[in-house]
Amino acid sequence: MKYIDDINLFKSNKDFVAEIDMTGSLGRIYHYPQRMEGCLFLLCLRGECDITIHLSEHKIQKNDIVTILPETFVHVHRQSPDCRLYLIGFNKELLNGINLFNSTMNYLSALIDTPIIPLRPEITELFQDYFLLLIKMKRMGAKPNKDLISTMLLTILHGVGSIHQNTNVTTRTFNRGEEIVKRLVQYIIKHYTKERSVAFYADLLHISPQHLSTTVNKITGKTVTDIIAKLVITDAEAKLKSTDLTIQEIAYSLNFPDISFFGKYFKRYTGMSPKQYREST
Structure with a gap:
């Protein structure tokens, strides 16, 4: 089985990548945080994978499907020896061509909030068949045109979106404090490269800095500064390891x-x- 060392396709000119990971390649490629330049789908057929997607830690298990959207930070901590993942990735240029926001506006928020959803075995089989079709096309050297690749992408997106809309994954309601934390994280993701002030984010949320700090600590056990720093440091680590800046x-x-x-x-x-971090292994 060949390694999927080209899964970081988004720095190449490939429109899409499709491969099976049976050797822990995903963990080798994303063993430090990296910003996702395209859109990546993972389908877990067996084993486990511990992964951080943006600021949240997750465990991928058998029959899980994972959607990792552009500009998302990814860090794979561990893959079990028996982990078997199907991977389909599409580059950013292709995503721009389908207007990702308009195409997924009915369920985009759900994809962001819940990147991993468990599937019933029969639904896993349906996705497995589709993933295998793309994997076989890739291995045969087939070069479908961009319209066909865009259709493939939309099919997967709408399939995952349909699952979100037809299950209780997206029906959870947030209390006031949880909603504040959720919106805070969204604002931090948008502004962290320029703003690290608690007062700035409190102003965006139309609450006092003290109220924000108290709420965040109560809900997460962390400070606002901790959450901001987590994303700043994750970005810095990614740039130190994966760029020549x-x-x-x-x-x-x-x-x-x-x-x-x-x-x-x-x-x-x-x-x-x-x-020291850049030179570390």
Whole structure:
């Protein structure tokens, strides 16, 4: 079985990738946080995989289907020795062509909030057949045109969206505090590269900084600063490991005034300097 070392297809000119992972390749590729440049679907047929998607830790198990959307940070912590995953990925250019937001507006929020959903065995078999079709096409060297690939992508998206809409996965209601935390995380994801002030996010939520801090601590056990830092550090780690940007360029991209300030911030949360992290294995 060949390794899926090209699963990080989104830095290449491939429109899509389709492969079976029986060797832990996903974990080798995403063993440190990376930002997803395209859209990736995983179908678990056996075993387990511990993964962080943005700020949330998840366990992928047999009969789970996973949707990882663009701009999402992914970090695979562990794959069990018997883990078997089918993977289908589409690049960002293709996603732009289908207008992802308009195509999924009825269930996009559900895909973001609940990236992993369990399937009934018979539904897993249906997705498995479709994934296998794409995998076989890829291995045969077939080069379908972009319209056909876009149709493939929409078929998978609408299939997953239909499951969300027809199960109780999306029916959970949030209390006021949980809704504040949910919206806070959405705002942090949008603004973390420029803003790290608790007051800034409190203003967006139309509540006081104290109210925000108290609510977040009660719901999550963390501070607002902790949540902001988690995403900032995740982005920094991804750039240090997967790009050729200088440490100074990374510092500026995250709105740090200079490399010294960035270095102290990074070391506070990771225990090592940016240079040490970049050189670590």
